[in-house]
Amino acid sequence: MTHSPPGLWLTGAVTAGGRSSRFGSDKALALLDGRTLLERACASLQDCPTRLLIAPPGRYTLPAHLGRWDTHPDRRPGEGPLAGLESALTHAPPGWVAFTGVDLPWLTPDYWHALIAAVTPGRLSVQATDGQDRPQPLGALYHTDLLPHVTALLDSGERRLRRAAPPEHTALVGGFTARTFLNVNTPEGLMVDG
Ligand SMILES: Nc1nc2c(ncn2[C@@H]2O[C@H](COP(=O)(O)OP(=O)(O)OP(=O)(O)O)[C@@H](O)[C@H]2O)c(=O)[nH]1
Numbered sequence: 316m317t318h319s320p321p322g323l324w325l326t327g328a329v330t331a332g333g334r335s336s337r338f339g340s341d342k343a344l345a346l347l348d349g350r351t352l353l354e355r356a357c358a359s360l361q362d363c364p365t366r367l368l369i370a371p372p373g374r375y376t377l378p379a380h381l382g383r384w385d386t387h388p389d390r391r392p393g394e395g396p397l398a399g400l401e402s403a404l405t406h407a408p409p410g411w412v413a414f415t416g417v418d419l420p421w422l423t424p425d426y427w428h429a430l431i432a433a434v435t436p437g438r439l440s441v442q443a444t445d446g447q448d449r450p451q452p453l454g455a456l457y458h459t460d461l462l463p464h465v466t467a468l469l470d471s472g473e474r475r476l477r478r479a480a481p482p483e484h485t486a487l488v489g490g491f492t493a494r495t496f497l498n499v500n501t502p503e504g505l506m507v508d509g
């Protein structure tokens with residue numbers, strides 16, 4: 316009998332509504348080790364019971380082995396990943412959402428399990444910290460109870476994803492390798508030894 320790791324019990328959401336202006340072409344479709352960045356992001360969350368792709372409907376088709384992904388557009392297109400989070404929290408069933416983007420191609424199910432282990436009562440977000448102890452708001456857990464706060468932020472003109480969760484309601488988790496957070500913004504960002 317083969318041993319398989321326990322599934323992820325929360326909603327998985329991948330935001331992919333960006334313009335890739337620094338990359339120069341749609342980075343969601345860029346290949347890294349034979350898989351697109353979008354596929355890599357979705358693969359880390361393929362064991363989630365509910366899977367949401369926040370992108371314009373019809374823009375992307377995912378391979379069947381990644382399971383069913385329900386596509387939802389932004390409520391306010393072109394306003395950045397905070398607006399993508401608003402859409403994810405709107406369409407997720409009540410509870411925790413694992414939220415990431417196409418530009419973090421090195422996240423794994425183990426990464427999400429490490430964040431899930433830090434879920435505690437009273438917290439509404441769990442975020443990893445990088446080597447400089449900076450919280451990573453993409454590749455993070457958010458509770459759907461944050462939706463009114465996120466909507467109010469967007470209504471007030473805020474666009475920074477790092478404002479989505481108040482620090483006093485955010486649990487932080489460290490100890491990840493530097494490669495975990497390698498962020499693909501330009502084609503040079505793909506040139507990393509796997
Ligand atoms: N749903 C949604 N996702 C977005 C939006 N803007 C960015 N994202 C996603 O958020 C993640 C991180 O964003 P960026 O790295 O800035 O990507 P980007 O905005 O496409 O790239 P730049 O134009 O170079 O800033 C990626 O997965 C993007 O697809 C948006 O307006 N809506």
Ligand SMILES: [Mg+2]
Nearest residue numbers: 333334335395
């Ligand atoms: Mg951007």
